[in-house]
Amino acid sequence: MSEENLTKLSDLGEFGLIYELTKDIKPKNDSTIKGIGDDAAVLHYPESKNILVSKDLLIEGVHFDMTFMPLKHLGYKSAIVNFSDMAAMNGKPKQMVVGIAVSSRYTVEALSEIYAGMKKACEIYGVDFVGGDTTSSTHGLHISVTVIGEVEKGKEVYRSGAKPNDLICVSGDLGGAYMGLLILEREKRAFQADPNVQPQLEGNDYILQRQLKPEARTDIVDALSKADILPTSMIDISDGLASEIIHICESSKTGCVVYEEKLPIDQLTFDIAKSFQIVPAIAALNGGEDYELLFTISQSDFEKIKAVEGVEIIGYITEESAGQRLITNDNQSIDIEAQGWDALKKKRNNVDKK
Amino acid sequence: MSEENLTKLSDLGEFGLIYELTKDIKPKNDSTIKGIGDDAAVLHYPESKNILVSKDLLIEGVHFDMTFMPLKHLGYKSAIVNFSDMAAMNGKPKQMVVGIAVSSRYTVEALSEIYAGMKKACEIYGVDFVGGDTTSSTHGLHISVTVIGEVEKGKEVYRSGAKPNDLICVSGDLGGAYMGLLILEREKRAFQADPNVQPQLEGNDYILQRQLKPEARTDIVDALSKADILPTSMIDISDGLASEIIHICESSKTGCVVYEEKLPIDQLTFDIAKSFQIVPAIAALNGGEDYELLFTISQSDFEKIKAVEGVEIIGYITEESAGQRLITNDNQSIDIEAQGWDALKKKRNNVDKK
Numbered sequence: 001m002s003e004e005n006l007t008k009l010s011d012l013g014e015f016g017l018i019y020e021l022t023k024d025i026k027p028k029n030d031s032t033i034k035g036i037g038d039d040a041a042v043l044h045y046p047e048s049k050n051i052l053v054s055k056d057l058l059i060e061g062v063h064f065d066m067t068f069m070p071l072k073h074l075g076y077k078s079a080i081v082n083f084s085d086m087a088a089m090n091g092k093p094k095q096m097v098v099g100i101a102v103s104s105r106y107t108v109e110a111l112s113e114i115y116a117g118m119k120k121a122c123e124i125y126g127v128d129f130v131g132g133d134t135t136s137s138t139h140g141l142h143i144s145v146t147v148i149g150e151v152e153k154g155k156e157v158y159r160s161g162a163k164p165n166d167l168i169c170v171s172g173d174l175g176g177a178y179m180g181l182l183i184l185e186r187e188k189r190a191f192q193a194d195p196n197v198q199p200q201l202e203g204n205d206y207i208l209q210r211q212l213k214p215e216a217r218t219d220i221v222d223a224l225s226k227a228d229i230l231p232t233s234m235i236d237i238s239d240g241l242a243s244e245i246i247h248i249c250e251s252s253k254t255g256c257v258v259y260e261e262k263l264p265i266d267q268l269t270f271d272i273a274k275s276f277q278i279v280p281a282i283a284a285l286n287g288g289e290d291y292e293l294l295f296t297i298s299q300s301d302f303e304k305i306k307a308v309e310g311v312e313i314i315g316y317i318t319e320e321s322a323g324q325r326l327i328t329n330d331n332q333s334i335d336i337e338a339q340g341w342d343a344l345k346k347k348r349n350n351v352d353k354k
Numbered sequence: 355m356s357e358e359n360l361t362k363l364s365d366l367g368e369f370g371l372i373y374e375l376t377k378d379i380k381p382k383n384d385s386t387i388k389g390i391g392d393d394a395a396v397l398h399y400p401e402s403k404n405i406l407v408s409k410d411l412l413i414e415g416v417h418f419d420m421t422f423m424p425l426k427h428l429g430y431k432s433a434i435v436n437f438s439d440m441a442a443m444n445g446k447p448k449q450m451v452v453g454i455a456v457s458s459r460y461t462v463e464a465l466s467e468i469y470a471g472m473k474k475a476c477e478i479y480g481v482d483f484v485g486g487d488t489t490s491s492t493h494g495l496h497i498s499v500t501v502i503g504e505v506e507k508g509k510e511v512y513r514s515g516a517k518p519n520d521l522i523c524v525s526g527d528l529g530g531a532y533m534g535l536l537i538l539e540r541e542k543r544a545f546q547a548d549p550n551v552q553p554q555l556e557g558n559d560y561i562l563q564r565q566l567k568p569e570a571r572t573d574i575v576d577a578l579s580k581a582d583i584l585p586t587s588m589i590d591i592s593d594g595l596a597s598e599i600i601h602i603c604e605s606s607k608t609g610c611v612v613y614e615e616k617l618p619i620d621q622l623t624f625d626i627a628k629s630f631q632i633v634p635a636i637a638a639l640n641g642g643e644d645y646e647l648l649f650t651i652s653q654s655d656f657e658k659i660k661a662v663e664g665v666e667i668i669g670y671i672t673e674e675s676a677g678q679r680l681i682t683n684d685n686q687s688i689d690i691e692a693q694g695w696d697a698l699k700k701k702r703n704n705v706d707k708k
Binding site for chain 1: 387388391392393394395396397398399400401403404405406407408409410411413414415416417439440442443445449451452453455484485486487489490491492493494496498500501502503505507510512513514588589590605
């Protein structure tokens with residue numbers, strides 16, 4: 001589409017724009033009574049369910065870089081990071097409300113792409129898009145997503161329930177999203193240095209997808225339920241394994257032992273980390289944005305967890321006084337330190353452990 | 355406090371900052387099972403209740419002007435505009451999640467002021483502050499608030515239920531918030547022209563409060579319930595009476611007749627409008643941000659509504675073909691046109707009536 005055929009946001013105005021972006025949205029879940037179009041969405045949950053609420057912000061220039069983040073992927077990822085919070089509570093996302101603030105340099109077509117990604121995520125995960133707010137900003141693009149989900153009453157899993165001797169488990173593999181980001185940033189620098197350079201992305205599909213189009217592990221929630229396992233604690237890995245295991249240990253007032261050799265790392269992640277001269281385990285521990293699940297289970301569930309595909313046991317919970325320890329491949333025991341992404345500090349650094 | 359004693363956001367980091375801002379928050383409602391501190395808040399609502407969800411964004415430079423908006427008031431107002439959406443559905447707010455994105459020019463003390471205003475609103479309206487996200491932005495302050503509320507199952511009131519001959523009612527008085535804004539903008543211009551000029555705000559307390567510290571009319575929800583009145587349709591007045599009555603008529607597929615002489619306008623609002631050479635009825639129709647309730651009731655509830663204090667009957671609903679009409683004080687019948695605030699068009703203009 002040529003530049004002059006694009007539609008300015010001001011051509012439609014707030015109500016016209018919301019109509020345009022949401023006209024094809026129809027709620028499907030029984031728990032949604034009324035979706036978009038009134039002062040509030042109306043929901044109803046049965047007595048047997050607890051309700052989950054989570055909110056995440058995605059800010060241009062802080063959480064994403066428009067130079068390499070396709071708008072549709074951005075919409076998809078904005079939804080997924082919140083769906084992942086529902087999985088982290090042992091629940092499923094059911095409704096979503098979205099706030100988008102955009103500067104006037106964005107067009108209706110650009111916003112439609114973001115919405116298309118969000119709608120796709122809703123379709124795949126069975127979530128109803130039930131409302132929101134779209135407005136202008138003086139600078140950049142800010143996306144705020146709130147997701148409402150459900151969990152069987154009493155089956156919600158907190159960060160605080162881990163007990164000494166519980167097994168520490170992680171789904172999928174780690175560090176890939178961070179390696180994908182490093183590749184994209186490298187190609188951006190190459191392009192900035194010489195706009196004739198073509199981006200070198202071939203062969204890196206898996207880690208690029210981990211960065212640009214992550215998934216929420218609601219399938220693991222189902223698999224655990226099917227295996228009759230209720231985790232004792234759970235969190236999703238948004239800031240890196242190190243940061244998240246510390247959250248679990250601090251909330252549960254425990255220590256932990258994690259084995260470097262047990263960290264699940266994909267071969268491509270391993271190779272790319274090496275090419276950047278990064279120890280692969282460091283990518284897995286501190287990379288972030290993998291949106292895998294980190295959880296603990298009772299030792300009595302050991303046989304059951306072996307039957308769940310795509311889950312690794314990486315260590316065990318200890319008494320608080322034993323601290324949070326990593327056993328390296330050369331059998332050293334070192335402190336686990338959170339070096340996750342801290343948007344407020346704008347650099348990777350030690351997280352305040354209050 | 356002197357400038358050098360203020361705390362930079364980066365001194366605390368994301369987790370430290372969230373701890374600092376939320377450490378004194380304790381949930382009080384039975385429907386809140388788990389508040390701040392995990393991947394999601396956990397709620398439970400009984401079978402007898404429907405759940406309401408609403409989200410509003412407040413963007414610096416679009417929805418508020420930091421030069422005259424005290425931070426504590428900004429926090430209070432951010433909560434109230436969402437609480438008002440709950441009232442507009444005939445419900446009550448119960449939980450709130452907040453996303454704040456701030457540039458590095460804000461200090462911890464500034465954010466604490468915003469939070470103090472939000473906490474005050476929660477305390478007054480019986481709402482639990484159950485979670486959120488705080489992050490950095492490249493420019494300015496963006497506040498995103500999602501409120502969860504409750505309404506007796508089947509008692510939710512939509513915009514779409516008005517029927518011909520229903521009476522149109524409005525709570526409180528209109529136009530005051532807009533006059534307050536005009537006073538603040540006038541004094542800002544005077545200050546910019548000559549920084550030695552002291553702001554002339556005396557005697558304008560009522561309209562300044564309407565602009566800076568609005569309230570949500572949950573008391574009207576209670577009063578209607580006590581009077582055994584279930585409105586046929588309802589909306590809150592955020593964009594001006596004209597825009598809102600058009601929303602009700604379009605959603606309900608009706609027309610309406612509104613009488614200029616019945617519009618509730620406070621004497622101070624009237625006088626200040628005159629001083630700005632604005633017809634007071636225009637301030638009431640198009641001013642916005644009053645957060646009063648506009649609702650329709652069956653004619654059979656006429657005797658009951660007379661007993662409800664602070665509610666005026668301003669007209670009645672007609673067939674759709676009759677259009678949306680204002681009967682002026684000199685007995686002319688003119689079209690009601692929405693000229694409410696449209697953040698995307700950045701000027702007061704006709705709203706796309708799609």
